Amino acid sequence: MAIHIKIGEITGFNPESIQFYFSIISKGTIAENAKLIMEIVPSSAKCLNCGKVYSIQEKVLICPYCGDINSEILTGKDVIIETLEVE
């Protein structure tokens, strides 16, 4: 059994901590011994001026293509439980 989790890079979630607490709270439940497969989702943003998508280097929200300061964060800010693998 496995649980796939996607963790945004700019959230406060930390895979080691999730693993640590999961192993404690899952004890005695059907989820005990389930494997946690965690993937870090890199942060990216879309420039609202030129429309290009760029990765947020050093958390700087300035478009590297046109220098515009208005961007929308696309990825990296969410934590999503994607799928469960069960037998």
Next chain:
Amino acid sequence: MVKIINVRQSVYEENNKIAMKNREFFDSLNLFVVNLMSAPGAGKTSIIERTIDALKEKFKIGVIEGDITSSIDAEKLEKKGIPTIQLNTGGECHLDANMISQAIENFNFNGLDLIIIENVGNLVCPAEFKVGEDMKVMILSAPEGHDKPKKYPLMFMESSALLINKIDLLPYIDTDIDALIKNAKEINPNIQIFKTSAKTGEGIKEWAEWLKEKIAQRKGNI
């Protein structure tokens, strides 16, 4: 046989749903809500007192006080005749939408125009949880140092305004305020920055004027 079950659910989903309900409630009363965040001791309560003094002729203001424990801040504000509700998180390091929905049930918002939510003192977790606010505002006190935007980027990213407080201390400390502003603007180029001192009152007028404008814009939209 291995079966794959698609969940695709954000861990923030429940919180966001409740935040949206809170938002609808605040909208129904035409209330503007500010979620105020900072590290412990940066001056949230003092800034709230100053802000209320600056805006009390124009708006009726209430405060939701979030603290891990104690009601020191709420008592301080109530003494000034400010409608205040104290939320004790009992250990949690931030307010979430559910706690605000409890405040909604136990507080009389009638006649109020502006609610300031004083979040738990913490530069990390409060930035991750929507509570149904119109905007997030953060305070960084000057002695905390100019490197903080780089160390706690999410809060700077999420905030519409940054109050750099305790600027009366600048002559005595090594904080480089220009570097601080530059670091904050890199992370959030649209962040509105005010240099304030809750002690001397410096910069409060500018901040209060800006907030007044934001409230007017918002109320015009409803």
